[in-house]
Amino acid sequence: MFSVHPGATHIILKIVLWFLVLYAGYCLLLFLAQRHMLFPRSMMPPLSGEERQKNPSLETLWIQTSFGKIEAWYIPPARRSENQPVPLVIFAHGNAETIDFCAQEMSQFSLWGIGTLLVEFPGYGRSEGKPSQASITEAFINAYDLMALRKDIDASKIILYGRSMGGGAICSLSKHRPAAALILMSTFTSVRSFSSRYLVPAFLVRDPFDNIDAVRTFPGPVLIIHGKHDEIIPINHGKSLYQASPNARFLSYACGHNDCPPDWPRFWEDVKGFIADAGLING
Numbered sequence: 001m002f003s004v005h006p007g008a009t010h011i012i013l014k015i016v017l018w019f020l021v022l023y024a025g026y027c028l029l030l031f032l033a034q035r036h037m038l039f040p041r042s043m044m045p046p047l048s049g050e051e052r053q054k055n056p057s058l059e060t061l062w063i064q065t066s067f068g069k070i071e072a073w074y075i076p077p078a079r080r081s082e083n084q085p086v087p088l089v090i091f092a093h094g095n096a097e098t099i100d101f102c103a104q105e106m107s108q109f110s111l112w113g114i115g116t117l118l119v120e121f122p123g124y125g126r127s128e129g130k131p132s133q134a135s136i137t138e139a140f141i142n143a144y145d146l147m148a149l150r151k152d153i154d155a156s157k158i159i160l161y162g163r164s165m166g167g168g169a170i171c172s173l174s175k176h177r178p179a180a181a182l183i184l185m186s187t188f189t190s191v192r193s194f195s196s197r198y199l200v201p202a203f204l205v206r207d208p209f210d211n212i213d214a215v216r217t218f219p220g221p222v223l224i225i226h227g228k229h230d231e232i233i234p235i236n237h238g239k240s241l242y243q244a245s246p247n248a249r250f251l252s253y254a255c256g257h258n259d260c261p262p263d264w265p266r267f268w269e270d271v272k273g274f275i276a277d278a279g280l281i282n283g
Helices: 006-038 052-056 099-112 133-148 167-173 189-200 211-218 236-246 264-277
Strands: 060-065 068-075 084-094 113-119 153-163 181-186 222-227 248-253
Touching: 006 181, 052 099, 052 113, 052 167, 060 133, 068 133, 068 181, 084 099, 084 133, 084 167, 084 236, 099 264, 113 133, 133 167, 153 236, 167 211, 167 236, 181 211, 181 264, 222 236, 248 264
Parallel strands: 084 113, 084 153, 153 181, 181 222, 222 248
Antiparallel strands: 060 068, 068 113
């Protein structure tokens, strides 16, 4: 009969114990560092303020929250009827961006008679606080409430649009406030879905951003946009979001994560068609 020498058993137990200690330390390190990984705000270049100066019609708003003031930029429509409220897009950027990086491209909505609100993440740019799911959700809820009360905004025609991490912010907002349509670009199903990539249990994720649950319960039209070669958030995330929605449209482009879309004119045609089909603007 095969037998294990007591000394060998002791060595094996010691190796297992050391492995468990090292793994626990690894999990603790990731638990403490995950918000720095999820929100790499310290790695972004300093803001120049040039984008604010390029658009003299842009309105700077300061959103009051429990942790300080959050900056938001409102880009009014290029044309609107007198005393006629307009649709509104509330936009959330990616985790390595600020509203300064997005103002020029998001101005496209103004050409269609839509106002656009770019809301900064807490702790990003000139905004106070620290980024987390709770603080980001509070910032976007307060921004939504501020705009919904304005007489120049049609609160029944608010479109929520998020890119990458911004999709998490927008999906979280959609669970707390009504919207006429939802646009998600290069967005993940949930942060927990990435836990296996780092060999840690999902319950250690502090900011889960359960986007697939939000999409599943969203009653209005949903547009899912994803790059076929996305190396950061694989296209399967976009497909899963599409399949979870009761009323979704799926668009894929030949691009990765940071070069999406590859053809901006075509992209804007697709987005405009979706918004027009939702009855929010004239085609």
